[in-house]
Amino acid sequence: MRRTLGCVRLVYNKALHVRTQAWYEKQERVGYAQTSSMLTDWKKQEELDFLNEVSSVPLQQGLRHLQTAFTNFFAGRTKYPNFKKKHQGGSAEFTKSAFKFKDKQIYLAKCTEPLPIRWSRQIPEGCEPSTVTVRLHPSGRWHISIRFDDPTIKPLPVTDKAIGIDLGISSLVITSDGGASHLRDK
Numbered sequence: 001m002r003r004t005l006g007c008v009r010l011v012y013n014k015a016l017h018v019r020t021q022a023w024y025e026k027q028e029r030v031g032y033a034q035t036s037s038m039l040t041d042w043k044k045q046e047e048l049d050f051l052n053e054v055s056s057v058p059l060q061q062g063l064r065h066l067q068t069a070f071t072n073f074f075a076g077r078t079k080y081p082n083f084k085k086k087h088q089g090g091s092a093e094f095t096k097s098a099f100k101f102k103d104k105q106i107y108l109a110k111c112t113e114p115l116p117i118r119w120s121r122q123i124p125e126g127c128e129p130s131t132v133t134v135r136l137h138p139s140g141r142w143h144i145s146i147r148f149d150d151p152t153i154k155p156l157p158v159t160d161k162a163i164g165i166d167l168g169i170s171s172l173v174i175t176s177d178g179g180a181s182h183l184r185d186k
Helices: 002-026 032-044 046-053 056-074
Strands: 090-095 099-102 105-108 128-136 142-149 165-167 173-175
Touching: 002 032, 002 046, 002 056, 002 090, 002 128, 032 046, 032 056, 056 090, 099 128, 105 128
Parallel strands: none
Antiparallel strands: 090 128, 099 105, 128 142, 165 173
């Protein structure tokens, strides 16, 4: 698993370097599609052939996270993306195509043994995992986060109405349509 985290970090940092260099040298933006094709080329290089030993899904997800970081940067929501450091731990995200879920066991792609999981809560009936994120904290502790899709939850109906909510001092809640808090003082 540490090898996977290292490979994700390497791919993220190489892509960040390429994107930064392209901007400073040619004022050219490099997107996810270009970095994804670069990943294919990197995996063919002899000095980077170890990238083939880990699942390609977390590597691609790392590139998607970098794309999101740049999208947020260009929208003014955050600072320029930083390079990932080894001592910060790291994470790897596996989508549905890169793991198998059977009998409350999770088998990641290119791993022979299931993940040793101590479940913190019950899995609701009928729910299937869609994403598994494995994180190594700087303290050395491992954490697994699993996103489940629940088919019983229906989407809310689409509406063109909107309302603002203000938390007040004299009334707990005031809504933009003039309604006051529906909570009664005792």
